Amino acid sequence: xxxxxxxxxxxxxxxxxxxxxxxxxxxxxxxxxxxxxxxxxxxxxxxxxxxxxxxxxxxxxxxxxxxxxxxxxxxxxxxxxxxxxxxxxxxxxxxxxxxxxxxxxxxxxxxxxxxxxxxxxxxxxxxxxxxxxxxxxxxxxxxxxxxxxxxxxxxxxxxxxxxxxxxxxx
Amino acid sequence: xxxxxxxxxxxxxxxxxxxxxxxxxxxxxxxxxxxxxxxxxxxxxxxxxxxxxxxxxxxxxxxxxxxxxxxxxxxxxxxxxxxxxxxxxxxxxxxxxxxxxxxxxxxxxxxxxxxxxxxxxxxxxxxxxxxxxxxxxxxxxxxxxxxxxxxxxxxxxxxxxxxxxxxxxxxxxxxxxxxxxxxxxxxxxxxxxxxxxxxxxxxxxxxxxxxxxxxxxxxxxxxxxxxxxxxxxxxxxxxxxxxxxxxxxxxxxxxxxxxxxxxxxxxxxxxxxxxxxxxxxxxxxxxxxxxxxxxxxxxxxxxxxxxxxxxxxxxxxxxxxxxxxxxxxxxxxxxxxxxxxxxxxxxxxxxxxxxxxxxxxxxxxxxxxxxxxxxxxxxxxx
Numbered sequence: 103x104x105x106x107x108x109x110x111x112x113x114x115x116x117x118x119x120x121x122x123x124x125x126x127x128x129x130x131x132x133x134x135x136x137x138x139x140x141x142x143x144x145x146x147x148x149x150x151x152x153x154x155x156x157x158x159x160x161x162x163x164x165x166x167x168x169x170x171x172x173x174x175x176x177x178x179x180x181x182x183x184x185x186x187x188x189x190x191x192x193x194x195x196x197x198x199x200x201x202x203x204x205x206x207x208x209x210x211x212x213x214x215x216x217x218x219x220x221x222x223x224x225x226x227x228x229x230x231x232x233x234x235x236x237x238x239x240x241x242x243x244x245x246x247x248x249x250x251x252x253x254x255x256x257x258x259x260x261x262x263x264x265x266x267x268x269x270x271x272x
Numbered sequence: 273x274x275x276x277x278x279x280x281x282x283x284x285x286x287x288x289x290x291x292x293x294x295x296x297x298x299x300x301x302x303x304x305x306x307x308x309x310x311x312x313x314x315x316x317x318x319x320x321x322x323x324x325x326x327x328x329x330x331x332x333x334x335x336x337x338x339x340x341x342x343x344x345x346x347x348x349x350x351x352x353x354x355x356x357x358x359x360x361x362x363x364x365x366x367x368x369x370x371x372x373x374x375x376x377x378x379x380x381x382x383x384x385x386x387x388x389x390x391x392x393x394x395x396x397x398x399x400x401x402x403x404x405x406x407x408x409x410x411x412x413x414x415x416x417x418x419x420x421x422x423x424x425x426x427x428x429x430x431x432x433x434x435x436x437x438x439x440x441x442x443x444x445x446x447x448x449x450x451x452x453x454x455x456x457x458x459x460x461x462x463x464x465x466x467x468x469x470x471x472x473x474x475x476x477x478x479x480x481x482x483x484x485x486x487x488x489x490x491x492x493x494x495x496x497x498x499x500x501x502x503x504x505x506x507x508x509x510x511x512x513x514x515x516x517x518x519x520x521x522x523x524x525x526x527x528x529x530x531x532x533x534x535x536x537x538x539x540x541x542x543x544x545x546x547x548x549x550x551x552x553x554x555x556x557x558x559x560x561x562x563x564x565x566x567x568x569x570x571x572x573x574x575x576x577x578x579x580x581x582x583x584x585x586x587x588x589x590x591x592x593x594x595x596x597x598x599x600x601x602x603x604x605x606x607x608x609x610x611x612x613x614x615x616x617x618x619x620x621x622x623x624x625x626x627x628x629x630x631x632x633x634x635x636x637x638x639x640x641x642x643x644x645x646x647x648x649x650x651x652x653x654x
Contacts, residue, residue, distance in 0.1 A: 110323060112331035119400045139404075141397040143389060144351020144363060147327050163327045168396070176348040183331020195407060213331075 108151070108159040111271055114181050116205035117190035118198040119169030122223040125254035126190065127166045130264050135255050142168045145180055152268050160268050173208045181209050185271045186217035188263065193222050193251070194230040199237060206245060217270035218247035221263050226253040276303065279373060280381060288384040290364070294376035295322065297340045299333075302376045310354060310364070310382055326380060328352055328366050336368060340377040343370045351389050363389035444623060451620045459510065466506050474499045515560075524559045525550050528586070531567060539574045542581045549588030558650050561624045562586065562593055565632070568617045569597040569644050577601025577642065588650075592630070595646040603640045621646075 115123040124142050128134050131148045146166040154160050165180060173181050181187075187209050191198040202220070209216055220242050222233060242249035248270075250263040280289055291306035299322055307325045323330050328349050339345045347368040355361045364382040371379040477496045481489040511517075512534075519527040525547065532543040553559075566584055573582055579601035587594045618634065621644075625632040630648040 110327075110330050119396075120404055139401070141393060141400045142353075143393045143396050144353060145328070145349070146353040146355070149327060163330045169400075176350045179332065179347060179349045182335075183333075185331070197407075 106157060106159055108161055110161040110163055111185040112163045112165060112183050113267060114165045114167055114184045114187045114209065115190055116167060116181075116187050116202070116209060117169055118192070118195075118201050121169065121190045121192040121195075121198050122254050123169065123188075123190050124166050126188070126221065126223060126252065126260055126263075127164055129254040129257055129260045131164070133257075135257075137255075142166060144168060150264075152265065154268070162264070162268060173212065178212060181212040184209065184213040184216050186219070186267045187213075188219050188221050188267055189245075189247070190221045190223055191233065193224050193233045194227050196232050199233055199241060202241065203244075217267065218245050219263055219267045219270070220245065220247045220249045222249065222251050223254060225251045225258055226256045276305070276374060280379070289381050290384050292379060292381035293322065293325065294371070294374055295336075295340070295378040295380065296375070297377040299336060299340065299378070303374065306382075309356075309362075322380075326366065329368070329380075336378065339368060339370050343372065343377070345370065351385065362386040444626070447619055448623060451623065459514070462506075462510055467503060467510075470499055470503045470506070474503070516563075519559055519563055520556070523553045524562055524586075527559075527563055528566060528584075531563070531570075532584075535570050535574070541570075541574060541579060543570070544581065544583045545586075546584075547586045550586050550593070554593070554650055557628060558593060558648055561628055561630075561648060562595060562646075564624055565595060565621050565644070565646055566597060568621055569642075572617050573599045573601060573642070576604070579641075591650060593648040593650055595644070595648070597644045598641065599643075600641040603636045603638050603642055605638050606634075606636055 115127065117123055119141060120139055124140070124146065125135060127146070127148055128136070131150045145168070148164045148166065149161055150164065151159050151161045165184070167180055171177060171180070187206075189202045189206055191202055199222075206218065209218075220238070222238050225231075238249055238251075248263075248266050250259045250266070252259040252263055254260055276292060276294065277289060280292065291304075291310045293304040293307065294302040296302055301322055304325075310325060329336065332347065335347055339347065349366045351363050352366055353361055353363055363385045365385055366380065366382055368378060368380050371377065474496055477492045477499065481492040481496070484492060516527055516530070518530055528545070528547075532545055536542055554562075566586075570582065570584075573579060577599045579599045581600075583596075583598045585594075585596040622632055625646055625648065628648050630646060632644065632646040635643040635645075
């Protein structure tokens with residue numbers, strides 16, 4: 103009989119406040135969405151297992167981190183030892199795209215070799231969208247990272263983005 | 273359990289500890305307390321590994337071995353949120369320290385920071401909502417600025433249009449005088465060159481006839497009669513050009529049909545004429561304006577277009593007369609300087625239409641012919 107091995111890996115969600123990091127995790131792990139915005143402070147850790155192949159399962163230990171956090175002092179441990187990260191911006195707020203470079207630099211310093219996936223969230227807010235495909239493609243090119251336009255509210259591309267992140271470290 | 277808690281409280285001066293684990297140098301749990309407060313029992317359990325209880329330490333294994341081996345240092349992960357079923361969310365700081373007591377090498381403990389962190393969460397919530405409001409306001413202000421800029425551009429463009437229209441309006445009387453003078457010049461030339469010459473010839477013939485023998489005088493009289501007939505024709509043409517009586521007597525449609533016949537006979541240019549709703553009378557201003565526009569367009573085409581055929585459409589809509597005149601001749605560049613006759617003719621058309629609050633558009637290009645669209649509002653006669 104073949105044994106199934108389960109590996110545990112740490113993944114971080116990084117991005118400015120109110121871009122929808124908590125909503126993405128809530129949608130991926132619990133299949134739920136809440137309209138009300140609740141700021142995260144510190145870290146909320148969730149876990150979800152994926153079957154990578156017939157012999158291996160991956161337990162994704164997902165760190166939903168507060169937006170706007172400086173990863174210095176004890177907070178540096180938030181991003182140490184991460185195997186991958188989801189860089190999340192909000193399609194309706196231009197500034198949330200430019201700050202992703204800072205978060206990526208912090209993560210690369212703390213966890214060299216970590217894999218990236220770029221997620222542009224709130225694709226359901228079509229009328230308020232300000233970020234263009236070109237801007238997003240430029241960032242994805244810069245980090246050589248897959249890009250996903252997601253809606254945690256409408257459950258669009260959320261599973262695909264996490265699955266891609268998992269596949270990049272498998 | 274109590275001794276460990278007491279040790280932590282006294283030696284490390286830590287309060288509010290609600291869970292701990294003692295580990296050996298292989299990171300195996302030697303003793304544990306309150307771990308159910310940290311992790312969901314469904315995920316954890318009596319035989320669960322350290323990583324099941326403390327998923328926050330996954331990825332930091334190397335650092336834990338380092339602390340255990342060196343008996344120095346510490347590691348802290350602040351403000352971890354714990355959301356256990358049927359419990360209010362709580363916050364704790366997870367701290368790892370080297371220890372030389374109780375047969376263990378590592379002490380991991382959780383310090384309850386719920387009260388302080390909840391207050392902090394409320395502050396952060398207010399700050400973030402404020403920032404979102406400011407961002408939304410900035411976006412609204414930017415949109416407002418853009419709309420204002422666009423409005424200013426439109427106002428400037430409109431102002432220029434109005435200034436241009438005013439200039440044209442101011443120049444209108446002068447141009448009307450020019451048009452009138454041009455028409456008078458044409459009439460004077462016709463009178464002098466055609467009528468005047470013929471009358472001079474006639475006068476000469478009549479004078480000579482008095483001194484000639486009867487036979488020769490009769491021949492002169494025949495010639496004089498011919499000159500008189502020619503003169504009568506010229507005067508009729510001149511009169512028709514000035515204003516065809518048919519327009520006043522029978523209206524626009526018969527006048528146009530008559531004009532097209534005459535135009536084709538004179539120029540060999542066929543006119544394809546289509547009309548609808550104009551077999552009736554309009555105000556004399558509308559009738560003469562429509563007639564003059566078509567007459568002017570046909571004259572210009574005969575002079576400059578070099579065509580064998582033209583198209584004229586006159587359609588009555590609900591409250592306006594639509595006129596479309598097309599030729600597929602030489603055309604002209606709208607930017608180029610036009611021959612005086614053409615310039616005056618076009619100006620004349622525009623001014624006639626403007627006097628009726630109508631509109632006229634001329635579309636022309638070299639080699640593409642000339643296309644004229646006019647729109648004449650009609651005021652129903654009561």
